[in-house]
Amino acid sequence: MELQGFGFTVLSFCMMVLLVLYKCSNTVKYYVKYLIYTACVMIAAMLFIPYFCFRPKNVENLLIYAEVLKHLTSVLGIKWTLRGAEHLNKNKSFVIVANHQTCLDIMGMFNIWNVIKLMTAIAKKELLYAGTFGPAAYLAGLVFIDRNSSKGKEAMNMAMEKLKQDNIKLWVFPEGTRRSTGEIHQFKKGAFHTAIQYQIPIVPVVYSSYNHFLDHKQKVFGEGEVIINALPEISTKGLTVKDIDELMEHTKQRMDIVFRKISAEAAANLKDN
Template identity: 50%
Template structure:
């Protein structure tokens, strides 16, 4: 029986894929993100029945990370964790991290077994991206409306007692919007309100520059990222009047580490290129 037109087109597409991947940076950019999102969605479908046995349990995220952290290898990304001893402590805290891309999630998957019990504050729109959104809900993620800061703060505050009791880490991106511009942008107050009101320490986590990623150039190359966990910043005895100073202190030390680790990687890349030449 002669092959159908669809089969011919499918075979031709499969044959041309390697050529497009090697010759077109734009194709490679979209293809890598398609692989990333596609595998995450497929894993969500596979895991939802298992997670349903313990809905809302943050330990489900360790299960998810065990399946998803291999995506980094497929994309050519390597994560290096520093300050592990701060991240593996069995205590509640508010993690604040810089936010450069959706690729941050892959870095989180890589270190989730170290964090053990950790949940994330996410925008409510994520919940509606099923099946991923449903899997995220089953993992105990906290969904907020970023357009309603009072309601968002109330939702987070109501979850704080459970977080403290169960010694769960709460991960928040205080910049709000992800921006890969080579800088750490001004912080929103939410994470610091929660830290002060709950008297929980702030644990800064810094991802070095995503020099390998450019949305404008449609470029996603292989790369190395240093994830640095800094010593916790105590909020004991602080009140709302200390909020701005706490924000500035946290952002300043994170910016310093961001720039130093990013310079280190750039220098390492330059040395490698010089050696190859």
């Protein structure tokens, strides 16, 4: 009993020290927030895997997963503001292309999934082996592709056949790799090729910059707002593969303009508060 009491005392002391460090040290707060985020994603995945096994590859599983995990927002101190919801909640299939800055973009998706409802996403094959998240995401209908293989486009096209039939949206990060440099980088062609091939619209979604409250180099993870702005759809009717480059550039230009505008607004809102 004395040993148990001593162990409890040590644990309580360690928790108090961690709490003080969390309040006083930006670095500790940075790592603790990411640890909480990662742990909750993995634990939720582990708990949902048995349920997902009863209806594998059903994209409604993703909606349930997102509905639970979106409550992490209050713990992380991020406010997500969605604009243009009317462009996302239509009962038809389209390709959503969004800029990619950090793994927290997924949390933004969790917070707006209930608006989009029937949706899946493209993910790199490596995530399939990311702890419990990979198997859960696979069972929930996420589409995994090998970006370094010619089969990646084939896998995306095979997935799109069923998605179009069932009015399911496909979310893609066309930059491929996340970069928090304060700009939108060059797009890859996959999403645009798929949209043209199946003659379905593209809906651009823009995340404002995280840089006013998140700094990976300085290990700062404060509180702030991320504005998610969905733009009107871009039609692909009548377009062919010859139009891919022009379609990509047109989409990126529209997103660039909005990105600069809402990033400045989100940073100004933080200063006002």
